[in-house]
Amino acid sequence: MVRTTLRRAAVALAACATALTFTTPAHAAGTYSAFAFSLGSSEPTIYDFINSSTRTLDMTMYELSDSTAVSDLVAAESRGVQVRVILDGTKTSVNDSAYNTLSNAGVGVVWSFSQYVYTHQKTITVDGAESLVLTGNLTAKYYPTSRDYGVFDNDANDVATIEQVFDADYNGTSITPGDGDNLLWSPTDSRSRLLSVINSATSTLDVEEEELGDSAVVDAIAAQAQAGVAVRVVVEHPSSYASQVAQIKNAGGTVVGYSSSTGYYIHAKAVVADYGLPSAQVELGSVNVSTNSFDNNRELGIILTDTGVESVVENGFNSDYSGGTPA
Structure with missing residues (x-):
């Protein structure tokens, strides 16, 4: 039992040290870097990305229950960034607080398009220039114990495609997504x-x-x-x-x-x-x-x-x- 406990503690400590980034070789269409969630009480890498926005920020999130991230979105709207957010409409017990806070602050926030069982996507796009594709939700209570990853992607074709799909989903209209240079989508391919x-x-x-x-x-x-x-x-x-x-x-x-x-x-x-x-x-x-x-x-x-x-x-x-x- 002690050996198992020590082994799991080692896993957690190793995971805390994985906020590493790598830049792609010159032959690729964009630059890409990755990180593992920090296994702490917050995710500064994600907050920094939100706070880097100067013109626009579009977020699709299955679960948003992180007061720091919500405050950062409100602050972005307050400084003149056009912030738009899609939250999954089946997770109202988790998302209601964020939805109400964002709406009251003038942020453009909508419930997900009913065409999908779940809008399970987890993506943030800043200034129409770079997207963050995540495996994890912005649910703070799970940060300390969950394995998750994120990838920053500034490939122009990828970002344009992500934005096209966001516009359609935000407005509740059907679209068959393209794959840009590197993407895959449900419920298509x-x-x-x-x-x-x-x-x-x-x-x-x-x-x-x-x-x-x-x-x-x-x-x-x-x-x-x-x-x-x-x-x-x-x-x-x-x-x-x-x-x-x-x-x-x-x-x-x-x-x-x-x-x-x-x-x-x-x-x-x-x-x-x-x-x-x-x-x-x-x-x-x-x-x-x-x-x-x-x-x-x-x-x-x-x-x-x-x-x-x-x-x-x-x-x-x-x-x-x-x-x-x-x-």
């Missing part, structure tokens, strides 16, 4: 785009997911293990996905898990293929490995190749894999 990353792996495949329920994705992970790719999976509540875990293990992969009862929660949604190779790819965003997430929600993720972002995710993954319980 997120499954096929994620499968392209999984199927690209030739050497290693590391998967860190809160949910593991979609059969097409699990089949692809197992197929890679069967083909000799070194597959490692970290999942929250593996007992909820017993058949999927067994399928991956029987194919030759390894799976470790966490439970919220331990105080450490795998909320991330991320995949790294062929880490350390020039062809290395990373996918992360709001998209869970679930049928609902792929087919019915508004979700956004990003896929990057050989940018350095994969190092941030891989470092977090290795810490979590080492600290997890074999499933």
